[in-house]
Amino acid sequence: MSQDLRAVEGIVFNLQHYCIHDGPGIRTNVFVQGCPLRCIWCANPESQKATPQLMYLADKCTGCGSCMAACPQKAIQRRADHPEKMCTDRTLCTACGACINACRADGRTISGKVMTAGEAFDKVAADKLFYGKDGGLTVTGGEALAHPEFTGALVQLCKAAGISTAVETCGAVAWQVMQPVLQHTDIVLYDIKQMDSALHKQYTGLGNEMILENLEHISNETDCTIIVRCPVIPPCNDSPENFHALGRFLVEKKIRVSEINLLPYHNLGEGKREQLEPGDQGFASRTPTPEEMEGHKNILRSYGFVVK
Ligand code: SF4
Ligand code: SF4
Structure with a gap:
């Protein structure tokens, strides 16, 4: 069984050790190539297509x-x-x-190379000493579920080895694809970018209906700890209305949110666009001010959430 899991292949464009921003504790991040969204602010545009x-x-x-x-x-x-x-x-x-x-x-x-779940697991397990009681594996991307068999095999191998598992997803993946992976996952880092579906489509290429429905599925049908993550990208999603809509949705749908993370925009993706497509200057936002971030946090806190 575990030999079969070890042989499952995916495409990985990065593997980073000692990460502290993608789930609790010290974690090893595995970045899976491919994403169903095309966010105009994407920090890893080289990871959007599912092939190298x-x-x-x-x-x-x-x-x-x-x-x-x-x-x-x-x-x-x-x-x-x-x-x-x-x-x-x-x-x-x-x-x-x-x-x-x-x-x-x-x-x-070249960004992205074929890797087996066993190869990725060996690199994750090599850091086990540093994880403590909170840390472990985070599969992210691109989109962690762009190669669902690989991610499913990797989280199963880690669970069997006593390593905590986290999966970061944009949510734009069929529930039938997501569910088999999440049954072996401890923590879901769930990205919500914009509550207005028309604006979501304008900025990411897809509406947000499936994303919000899947969050309800996760809350109602899994035991995963849910951390909601919102990139804050002026002017795409930093209106007070957007944060109020998020707070209302999470309360009304009784989503079991453990905490909400707000992630201020950074411009690391801009140089990479040029590397993919010479002449593509891409989209430039600005980093929100600390005062603006505090205002967004306070809106979500007013709905009873822990916001970091
Ligand atoms: S540009 Fe040509 S040589 Fe380079 S990776 Fe593509 S096909 Fe191969
Ligand atoms: S033209 Fe530029 S990219 Fe191509 S081989 Fe020469 S140095 Fe490398």
Whole structure:
């Protein structure tokens, strides 16, 4: 049984040790590639597609052209506006890696690689000494449930080894896919980005109906501890009305929320957009002020929630 679980494959774009912001205690974060949403502020745009993605680091590129010659798909061209820099036709690129091997300037890399649940588990279990009574594994992304068999196998392996398991999800995943994973999960970090479905669709590509329904399923049908997480992205979702709507929803639906985390916007994703798509400057928000964050917290506290 556990041998079968160990062999299950997923695509992982990062694995970070000693994390302290994604669930209680010290945790090892496994970042799964792929996400059903397309948030305009995404901090990890390289993780949105469920397959490995080529990244181009223009500031390292010397314009030598070796990658063009190495590409079997003829996917690489010089940029018309900056001939000393390159661009890649994503519809042709198979992420074969030949251009990476040809580049002597470290100007190209790939986000995401196939990993078995067993390989990921071994890295998580190696940190067990540091977890204490609160810490453990957090599967995040991208979207933790973009490769549900992998995530399900990894949480089962960790549970069997006595390691606490947390899964961070955007919630835009069918309940039939989510439920089998969450039955082995201790903590759900549940992202809610915008309570108005039309605005949710405008900023993320999908409405929020399934997301809110799944939160009710989790609350009513699992034993998971629920931590609601809200990125605060001016001006997309930082209105008082949005936080009041969230507070009202959680109270009216009697969601078993252990705490709410508000996550102020940061601009780490901006440089990565350029690496994926030269010329894509993406979306720029601003970091909310401490006073603004305190105001948002106080709205949610007025509904009786612990807010961090
Ligand atoms: S091989 Fe590397 S340095 Fe040369 S053009 Fe391609 S990305 Fe730039
Ligand atoms: S990863 Fe392969 S297919 Fe994609 S641009 Fe590089 S050489 Fe071409």
